[in-house]
Amino acid sequence: MNNATEKERLLPELTKGFLKENPVLRLVLGTCPTLAVSTTITGALGMGAAVTLVLLCSNAIVSALRRAIPDKVRIPAYITIIATLVTAVQMLVKAFVPAVDATLGIYLPLITVNCIILGRADGYANRHSVSASVLDALGMGAGFTAAIFSIATIREVIGAGRFAGLTLFPSAFAPLIFLLPPGGFFVYGILIAVANKLARRKRKPTGQDSHCAACGVCAGCQKGVEAI
Amino acid sequence: MLFFTAILTGNFVLARFLGICPFLGVSKKIETAVGMSLAVICVMAIATAATYPVNLLLVRNGLAYLQTVVFILMIAALVQLVEIILKRFIPALHRSLGIYLPLITTNCAVLGVVLLNAQRAQSSASYGFGHFMVNSIGAGAGFLLAMVIFASVRQRLEQNDIPAFLQGLPATLIAAALVSLSFLGFGGVVERMFQ
Structure with a gap:
């Protein structure tokens, strides 16, 4: 029980979210908000912050209650916890940063069904200690924010000629397509390819075609995918 | 008009980015894509019909902030209910759609359409129950269209x-x-059709 080994054990929990198990680029979870709100950097950062906050609270609560929640009803229990947290975050955002609320719109309440949060609750927090779950949430949240930020940077700089609202070059030269849905799919695809390439240097690629299977909600879902 | 907008220009998958997980996950074969989409249409229609009165009740009592919690629980319960009913009365349909049903609870397209309807109900009074049903079935x-094309x-x-x-x-x-x-191109077509 000395401090050094404890630190050595917990540090990877924090850092794995960045590249090795990046939720967006490697595990391919939470694709909907990633594509939808990555047209502006402000929106992407707001989304990243909201998801990280909800993830942090939900991981902590689920981990603290992991012995109290019966296994059979755990998914409905998790969904209720997450939906409550999302509602709280939504009210906070509406009250203090109404501009962000306007940018995120429907995607803010939809954090409830974001696979990253349920996936981490069921796949990690329900069998790890509170401290490890909190670190995992911070790492995963940072990884999500980093990924959505890079997609938004590419889309906003190329598509609108702006960086977080600052004009870099006149938008008349900017191909609008990068702001439209096709551009979102395209940039996301290219970034996954880059992440695969980076990770392949060290080890075999993961996350290929495992979108749904990787999401922890889908105990039933996984069965479904296998059956298909 | 509302129906075609929901299908083409406001396509949930390709324009609004809702339901991307199943879109990427179960679009390998056309048959599975069709099965999943049919299950989604059923659940969307039932969920819209069921949440409409509940939403009225919530808004009237000043509890609109509970929408997310209430709707997601209702959708989860409905999916379970649909599964049980199908299993009991139409086992053939259950065998073909059954495996997709658990996936639908966390499909953000379903919660998305219900929340969008609720928002619209608050912002304009001219939208009624019929509009919402058309919107949901169109969505x-x-x-279905996006899934089949993509598959x-x-x-x-x-x-x-x-x-x-790659x-x-x-x-x-x-x-x-x-x-x-290619769906973006439909935008112009639909606008011309109805102007």
């Missing part, structure tokens, strides 16, 4: 030679970009 039909594109894609670093998801996403581009 489901749009999902056929993917089947072609699999026969081709793709550079190793294999798997990246190629799928780039294909999705092209399909989405």
